[in-house]
Amino acid sequence: MGEGPTITTIAARAGVSIASVSRVLNGLPTRQETVHKVLSAAEELGYVPNSVARSLKSRRTNQIAFAMADIANPVYLAMVREIQPVLKAAGYRLVLHSTDADVGDEIGVLRSLGERYVDGLIMIPLRVTEELVKAIAAARAPVVVIGSVPDGLRVDNVRTDSRTGLRLALDHLHGLGRSRIGFVNGPLDTVPGAARGAAYADGLAALGLPYQPELVETGDFYRAEGAEAVRRLLDRAPDIDALMCANDLIALGALHVLRRAGRRVPEDVAVAGMDDIDLAADAWPAVTSVSLGSAERGRAAAQLLLDRLHDAGRPPQVVTVRPRLVVRASTVGEEPR
Amino acid sequence: MGEGPTITTIAARAGVSIASVSRVLNGLPTRQETVHKVLSAAEELGYVPNSVARSLKSRRTNQIAFAMADIANPVYLAMVREIQPVLKAAGYRLVLHSTDADVGDEIGVLRSLGERYVDGLIMIPLRVTEELVKAIAAARAPVVVIGSVPDGLRVDNVRTDSRTGLRLALDHLHGLGRSRIGFVNGPLDTVPGAARGAAYADGLAALGLPYQPELVETGDFYRAEGAEAVRRLLDRAPDIDALMCANDLIALGALHVLRRAGRRVPEDVAVAGMDDIDLAADAWPAVTSVSLGSAERGRAAAQLLLDRLHDAGRPPQVVTVRPRLVVRASTVGEEPR
DNA sequence: CATCCATCCGTAAACGTTTACACAAGCGAG
DNA sequence: CTCGCTTGTGTAAACGTTTACGGATGGATG
Numbered sequence: 001m002g003e004g005p006t007i008t009t010i011a012a013r014a015g016v017s018i019a020s021v022s023r024v025l026n027g028l029p030t031r032q033e034t035v036h037k038v039l040s041a042a043e044e045l046g047y048v049p050n051s052v053a054r055s056l057k058s059r060r061t062n063q064i065a066f067a068m069a070d071i072a073n074p075v076y077l078a079m080v081r082e083i084q085p086v087l088k089a090a091g092y093r094l095v096l097h098s099t100d101a102d103v104g105d106e107i108g109v110l111r112s113l114g115e116r117y118v119d120g121l122i123m124i125p126l127r128v129t130e131e132l133v134k135a136i137a138a139a140r141a142p143v144v145v146i147g148s149v150p151d152g153l154r155v156d157n158v159r160t161d162s163r164t165g166l167r168l169a170l171d172h173l174h175g176l177g178r179s180r181i182g183f184v185n186g187p188l189d190t191v192p193g194a195a196r197g198a199a200y201a202d203g204l205a206a207l208g209l210p211y212q213p214e215l216v217e218t219g220d221f222y223r224a225e226g227a228e229a230v231r232r233l234l235d236r237a238p239d240i241d242a243l244m245c246a247n248d249l250i251a252l253g254a255l256h257v258l259r260r261a262g263r264r265v266p267e268d269v270a271v272a273g274m275d276d277i278d279l280a281a282d283a284w285p286a287v288t289s290v291s292l293g294s295a296e297r298g299r300a301a302a303q304l305l306l307d308r309l310h311d312a313g314r315p316p317q318v319v320t321v322r323p324r325l326v327v328r329a330s331t332v333g334e335e336p337r
Numbered sequence: 338m339g340e341g342p343t344i345t346t347i348a349a350r351a352g353v354s355i356a357s358v359s360r361v362l363n364g365l366p367t368r369q370e371t372v373h374k375v376l377s378a379a380e381e382l383g384y385v386p387n388s389v390a391r392s393l394k395s396r397r398t399n400q401i402a403f404a405m406a407d408i409a410n411p412v413y414l415a416m417v418r419e420i421q422p423v424l425k426a427a428g429y430r431l432v433l434h435s436t437d438a439d440v441g442d443e444i445g446v447l448r449s450l451g452e453r454y455v456d457g458l459i460m461i462p463l464r465v466t467e468e469l470v471k472a473i474a475a476a477r478a479p480v481v482v483i484g485s486v487p488d489g490l491r492v493d494n495v496r497t498d499s500r501t502g503l504r505l506a507l508d509h510l511h512g513l514g515r516s517r518i519g520f521v522n523g524p525l526d527t528v529p530g531a532a533r534g535a536a537y538a539d540g541l542a543a544l545g546l547p548y549q550p551e552l553v554e555t556g557d558f559y560r561a562e563g564a565e566a567v568r569r570l571l572d573r574a575p576d577i578d579a580l581m582c583a584n585d586l587i588a589l590g591a592l593h594v595l596r597r598a599g600r601r602v603p604e605d606v607a608v609a610g611m612d613d614i615d616l617a618a619d620a621w622p623a624v625t626s627v628s629l630g631s632a633e634r635g636r637a638a639a640q641l642l643l644d645r646l647h648d649a650g651r652p653p654q655v656v657t658v659r660p661r662l663v664v665r666a667s668t669v670g671e672e673p674r
Numbered sequence: 675c676a677t678c679c680a681t682c683c684g685t686a687a688a689c690g691t692t693t694a695c696a697c698a699a700g701c702g703a704g
Numbered sequence: 705c706t707c708g709c710t711t712g713t714g715t716a717a718a719c720g721t722t723t724a725c726g727g728a729t730g731g732a733t734g
């Protein structure tokens with residue numbers, strides 16, 4: 001059993017050449033009788049075209065890669081969820097890469113584009129090193145980067161403005177009369193960690209509030225690590241009346257810790273997060289969060305890549321998604337029904 | 338610019354034949370001098386082998402597909418998370434398919450195996466129709482099914498026993514002195530829905546409790562739909578003292594509804610779920626849940642597929658993962674510290 | 675009736691690899 | 705000195721498609 005039928009098998013059975021078979025299968029003009037012979041042969045044999053051979057000839061794989069740190073992160077998950085249907089509708093398959101936030105791994109993915117197993121890549125790097133930037137510039141296939149990139153880098157890019165976003169939340173907290181606003185951040189050597197840390201300082205200054213180092217704690221962008229950090233912060237500065245969290249997972253950890261500590265949210269401490277993941281809305285109390293439009297960014301990235309594949313020559317595009325504050329119970333209390 | 342360098346380019350530059358180039362790159366025995374010439378040429382040109390051409394010749398793609406209903410479902414997510422590293426370690430890429438629980442879509446994926454763009458498929462169908470079974474049997478590449486399949490179907494299979502699992506939870510609830518145990522299920526035309534519905538009835542019988550239709554409500558396996566169903570159930574049978582939920586998302590919805598209704602968990606109503614997703618442990622109160630070993634099933638499926646690719650001839654394997662009850666606050670209250 | 679054009683189809687090359695086979699050179703053994 | 709074996713390399717075929725090109729056929733046109 002020589003595996004599945006090929007175009008040669010069909011040609012033999014239909015009594016025509018492989019060229020005719022190919023033409024019929026691709027809908028090129030052909031005599032009606034030939035069309036019929038080929039189609040019935042193909043049907044009888046259960047022919048399915050070999051995508052590898054097709055790719056070799058056409059130099060297109062109809063596959064697109066998506067590389068992110070960890071699929072379990074709700075933000076990346078939301079993106080995959082949006083990216084997939086867009087690609088599927090355009091006839092592309094999705095190849096998934098988890099890099100564990102390892103820059104080396106990300107560079108490996110970029111290098112592997114030379115193998116030509118995908119037509120393009122959407123990536124969302126956490127740490128943007130010089131080497132990574134070089135690898136992006138040298139990539140052998142179109143790349144779309146979600147997140148901030150250095151100015152000089154000519155690459156399709158989807159970004160948001162977490163700085164402005166964090167400011168929205170601080171203004172909101174301040175507007176509620178809170179003035180001792182703690183801040184729990186993720187690692188400072190990541191792009192979002194650095195940006196959000198700076199934004200917190202800026203935001204306080206703009207509000208005329210003093211920057212007090214003892215109100216700032218650094219952990220990681222996960223729930224457990226966030227909870228740990230909140231615990232430390234609370235020990236050191238028990239009198240905070242608000243908590244700004246660098247993302248929603250940290251905020252969820254904060255809710256847990258505050259509840260254990262007997263603090264009411266938002267009466268004693270108002271809590272705000274960032275990313276507006278689904279869990280934020282479902283938590284109790286529901287968490288006020290700055291939406292950075294994850295879904296929208298995912299869709300935009302997919303669309304940028306499709307456009308790029310369609311027109312390789314156009315100048316690199318930058319799409320910016322505007323942050324938006326979603327106010328919920330964790331800052332303003334339960335809505336009356 | 339004729340795209341990237343190929344072995345032909347290298348051969349020209351090194352002054353050898355393409356066969357020698359291929360041999361060197363694949364580590365076959367070659368004269369030292371030739372090795373050197375080829376490697377430096379490859380290095381200088383920044384050569385990367387074309388995986389499509391390699392696949393065409395070798396008939397292997399080093400890609401494996403995973404098809405599930407919806408990546409946002411925490412259970413499937415947990416599986417992807419486990420499957421990916423196993424495959425990656427074995428040198429395979431992961432191609433992701435979301436089918437929206439559409440049987441037609443799943444059959445489409447199975448058919449597409451004929452295109453030979455992957456070496457195998459791991460799938461987790463929600464509804465097992467006759468047509469799906471036929472498509473599995475006719476698949477042109479190795480398939481591993483996670484979930485129950487009809488007895489006759491010869492296919493590698495990873496399953497669990499949700500029936501026994503649900504029984505564990507019912508026994509636990511009954512052991513706590515609860516006897517009016519409501520049940521909120523997902524769609525009955527899905528494999529898990531049907532199994533869990535039957536298990537509930539069996540479990541009650543085994544405990545000597547009467548089956549009361551008014552204690553059973555059907556929604557969907559999501560939080561919002563689950564919450565709706567719980568609301569209906571609560572209206573109809575306000576005197577329940579326990580709630581068995583067919584999965585954890587439903588249980589999370591239940592917590593929300595019960596809180597709104599002023600019922601204390603677990604004092605007034607004990608709540609148990611199924612799947613033991615991360616969220617169950619993080620909820621408040623933390624949800625008692627039947628673990629069906631999602632992570633373990635994912636790993637097992639990946640391993641089964643790798644083994645199958647290694648030995649096409651061996652008889653189909655079935656791996657069964659034993660369910661395990663994880664007791665948390667939603668049934669027994671807060672642990673003393 | 676010769677010419678031209680349109681239509682249809684087959685031959686062969688190409689995509690970038692791997693690999694069977696053959697050939698040349700070198701060398702030890704008879 | 706010849707035979708045969710080993711070692712290293714090149715030629716060419718193959719994987720399954722798509723497609724440029726040219727040949728054959730037949731009808732319309734002069």
